[in-house]
Amino acid sequence: MAGYGALSEAYEWLIRDDLVTPAGAAARFDGLVTSLPPGARVLDCACGTGQLAVGLAGLGLDVVATDASLGMVRRTEELAAEHGVSIQAHQVTWEELSDHLDAASFDVVFCVGNSLGHAEGAAGRQAALAAMARLLRPGGRLVLTSRKWEAVRARGSRMDVRDRLVRRNGRDAVVVYYTQIAHAWEQEHHWEIAVAQVEPDGSLRTCSERLSFWPFRYEELTAQLQSVGLTVETTTFEPDDGGYLLVAGNE
Numbered sequence: 001m002a003g004y005g006a007l008s009e010a011y012e013w014l015i016r017d018d019l020v021t022p023a024g025a026a027a028r029f030d031g032l033v034t035s036l037p038p039g040a041r042v043l044d045c046a047c048g049t050g051q052l053a054v055g056l057a058g059l060g061l062d063v064v065a066t067d068a069s070l071g072m073v074r075r076t077e078e079l080a081a082e083h084g085v086s087i088q089a090h091q092v093t094w095e096e097l098s099d100h101l102d103a104a105s106f107d108v109v110f111c112v113g114n115s116l117g118h119a120e121g122a123a124g125r126q127a128a129l130a131a132m133a134r135l136l137r138p139g140g141r142l143v144l145t146s147r148k149w150e151a152v153r154a155r156g157s158r159m160d161v162r163d164r165l166v167r168r169n170g171r172d173a174v175v176v177y178y179t180q181i182a183h184a185w186e187q188e189h190h191w192e193i194a195v196a197q198v199e200p201d202g203s204l205r206t207c208s209e210r211l212s213f214w215p216f217r218y219e220e221l222t223a224q225l226q227s228v229g230l231t232v233e234t235t236t237f238e239p240d241d242g243g244y245l246l247v248a249g250n251e
């Protein structure tokens with residue numbers, strides 16, 4: 001199971017400053033969004049706390065948001081209500097997408113923010129990508145953003161404490177990641193993440209969770225995309241960069 005039960009409560013402290021508002025999250029995909037017809041139907045299939053889904057709805061797109069975590073789906077619904085936009089949000093895993101959504105019914109499927117690393121190994125990733133590809137209309141596109149897992153594994157197991165307090169909703173927090181790298185690529189890896197919010201009296205309110213992930217090489221990803229009928233159209237992957245944005249199409 002994906003996790004993100006406890007962390008759904010404090011997830012905004014883990015989001016980059018420029019992506020923490022709906023407008024900021026959607027702006028990252030400006031070029032793609034402006035190429036879509038008005039009212040195009042899009043799915044964010046790992047919606048987290050909903051910044052991207054709500055931002056896209058604010059631009060007039062017809063948005064469905066899904067996530068494995070009920071806490072995340074509830075936060076997405078709350079954010080949509082706060083911003084006065086209408087989206088459909090459902091607790092649905094990638095494995096369950098085909099049971100809930102019609103084939104060939106979306107112009108774009110987003111799976112962003114390093115989410116795909118939570119699919120269980122090569123087989124889980126393949127099944128997830130196949131389920132996403134099946135939802136795309138002819139000419140549709142899958143949009144992925146990911147860490148460069150090659151770099152994450154190369155750094156080895158380690159503790160990272162953010163070098164400054166992160167401020168969200170008027171409250172500062174200390175953010176700590178412990179990355180546990182397994183011996184082999186295909187094994188289950190772990191993150192322990194803690195968000196310690198500083199209360200007005202100086203005490204800390206800590207929320208933490210242990211998450212599993214299965215890293216993948218960029219070449220493995222592109223081969224798997226090909227095998228589900230998707231061809232990379234654009235990618236920002238560079239051997240020396242820390243992350244990338246990839247768009248793959250089915251035509």
Ligand SMILES: C[S@@+](CC[C@H](N)C(=O)[O-])C[C@H]1O[C@@H](n2cnc3c(N)ncnc32)[C@H](O)[C@@H]1O
Pocket residue numbers: 002003004015045046047048049066067068069072092093094095111112113114115118119
């Ligand atoms: C790192 S968060 C990214 C959230 C959001 N896309 C963002 O960019 O902030 C990963 C998300 O993937 C979801 N997730 C993990 N495994 C999943 C699965 N099998 N099916 C659907 N969602 C999953 C988690 O619940 C979590 O919300």
